Amino acid sequence: MSQPLIRLDNLTVRIGSGDGAVRPVDGVSFEIHRGETFALLGESGCGKSMTALAMLRLLPQPAGRITGGHVYLDGEDLTALPEVEMRRVRGRRIAMIFQEPMTSLNPVLTIGDQIGETLRQHHRLTGRAARERVLELLDAVGIPDVKRRQAEYPHQLSGGMKQRVMIAIALAGEPDLLIADEPTTALDVTIQAQVLELLQRLQRDTHMAILLISHDLGIVAGMAERVAVMYAGQLVEEATRNRFYAEARHPYSRRLFESLPDVGKRDHALATIPGFVPHLDREFSGCRFADRCDRVWDYCRSHAPSWNLGSERHHVRCHLADPSVPAPASVVKERTPSRHADSAEAAGGTLLDVRDLQLHFPIHRGVFKRVVGHVHAVDGVSLAIPQGRTLALVGESGCGKTTVGKAILQLLRPTAGSVRFDDIELTRLSGKRLRRRRRDFQFIFQDPYSSMNPRMRVGDIVEEGMIVQGIGGSRAERRRRVAELFSQVGLSAEQVQRYPHEFSGGQRQRICIARALAVDPRLVICDEPTSALDVSVQAQILNLLKHLQIRLGLSYLFITHNLSVVAYLADRVAVMYLGRIVEEGPVAEVLEHPRHPYTQALLSAVPRIEAGGERRVIRLEGELPSPASPPRGCHFHPRCPAVMPACRESYPGESGDGDHRVRCFLYPPDTAGRQTAR
């Protein structure tokens, strides 16, 4: 085997000093070869990013420092280099792209200048030569119209374009190793597919190595050759991609797989990992995962597992993988996930019926604030949710799905259309009568922290709904009910006196769910309730939502961009594109046999964890157009792979059989169906 490009040897990082010091990276060793993609997988707070920053010696100063181990780049120890030499490594030998392209670019420099800076620094390229190289690089990362674009500022670019620019800056130094820290987490799935494909193509062309840091098992499956799982500052498993996905051996890795929602697990509760990542400020005597492990036995708490070499270079840090440690028989056997109780009642009548909902925001210009146009955020959406069922509303960011949710609840008043809830027309209600009605439908926000008043105790937050609705009886009774709700969502009743910032993300979302439940709603609109959470925490919240639906007969409108969550949770799914629903039907039908080209592309862009299997990604060109000036005809036609002349003329009418409706010219419209001309 040739010499590795980069080799980490027992790297240890300490942040802070004295008793409060934490070791986010604690003895990490791995190596990456030229032209290889190595993935570092793990949940937030496990030390992935710190490892990358330590490799570049960019730890937060002055608190962070490398206290042990070495980083060898081509045999040269980076930890021993003077800072001046290190600067020649950063950007030139090792480049990094970050999670947030929005904040990683300098807002007052044109993107051409920002790329030119790297060229000047590392290649002494200036003037004409530099300008030509900038255009070349922008072209290489797939930015159209490079001459004009290179003179633009970051705010003029979309998120996906910015990430491309970040990649161009990283490439400008012609690095041997590219560290990509969650490069697509902030991007939509179709844009994510574009960026990942770009990275793969660039790797083939330049033969650089990539260190991919991600929490997404699907992305890693599609990109990496080798995978390492990190937990609490240590690697717990390392293997080739195929081996890892075929047979993950560490209980933590296995749990990560089991907690992923998908269609096959619909009837079961998802596996969850109880508890939290331990604080890294203490010495560990046993396994760091012991407190959360479902296969723990006494030995795990007293003896730290060693780095066990398995066959085919499959390393695991677990006693179960160590042949010299006999595991008790009770631990070895497989566990089966618990089944959800069957839904008590069949679906009732229609609870929510939305027809032709429209919401337009006026655009004001000039001194007199004249209305010069409208943003058609929601442009004729119809949907229905039966009692006790879940409808998922799917689409990319900016398609208007959150606005639909808020318009249904009259948090934003619709411009036109009707919203009938239990045969009451909500759009005509106002003032006190609307406020009284609000107890029947609740909203769960994407970011649980910003949706809670930071100056209120969580008990008061949950109680507030009962107070304003005048339900729940006396103060003591309300307090009892709050305690009950806390235990219902899996929190301890002693925590009611705390403030929101004392809780973790998953706990905060539980509090928000408790707040919504406090008024006994019948419909809950969940707006991406798990997208800010880790996979194992997401599983807990999804389990909770499903459990509550079965127990309380709730109806959900589940707004999300995550199709595997849809597959797990929803009964029906509606796909939204630029303010309109393009396809709607039963979840199995739509996900298995998508009809609309957009749905097909969306589904194909979702990274999958099936090992090895080559899949065909339908790549969508370009990005979501502005809802202020939607394209003529079918909104999707500029990006559609199956575009026809008719698509440019008018918006397609509804077609399809009774249950599975689609709006596309590929399918003959209903003879009886109404054709919308707009």
Next chain:
Amino acid sequence: MRVWFPAGVLALWGLLAISVWILPLTPNLIHLEHILTPPGPGAWLGYDDLGRDIGERLLVGARTSFLVAVWVVSLSALLGTAVGTVSAYWGGLWDRVIVQVIDIFLAFPGILLAIALAGLLGPGIDNVVMALAVVGWVGYARLSRAQVLSLKHREHVMAAESLGSGRVRIMIRHLLPLMAAPLIIEATFGVAAVVIAEAGLSFLGLGVQPPGASWGAMIRDGTRYMLVAPHLVLAPGAAICAVVLSVNLLGDRLRDRLDKRLITATGET
């Protein structure tokens, strides 16, 4: 040091202001034999042009400025916050009118308006309070309006709305507690401004009327004898200076503290 010195000065100010009701003071008693006597035993700060004890008059002046500061700041903060909050939360025509009113008040030199008002209402301490409050509410209104405009689109406000909370409840429970910090800081600095404004109006003869004592009036009386008896102006001048400096120092510290708490409370998401 940076906290204890200003806090001590302000505590002394408040204490002296209150003590005026308790102590057997005779600020208006004229000692003809002591006219313009410099500080010495018997009277620490000397006597003024009419032979009155400057030390005792300084205490009475402390009460005047303290009362005016407390009244003006509470009145204008209450009025301004109420107007600004309601205006920004309701929006629409009402808000546009309020913004215009605020702009007009801001465009007009505040102290000039106060002088005009105090002149119109006639001299007297209650009229000074009124005049300064009428000028002073604008700052609080503008600040609270800006705060509400940025807070009212926060998700926790929408969450309260979706629970069915009424507007008044949302304003009191979900908006006011979050804008308290900047308003408290603004009010602290407001105290310094009011002390100076009160001294200014009294200097012009619009505030406390003779024989009542006020720091501004004492300075006015002293200016005529500045060359022969500088202690007449030095004592009230130093008092104003110490109070204003202390308020500003304390306000700075307060801002650092409250802002820091705000960062740790919201930064940990």
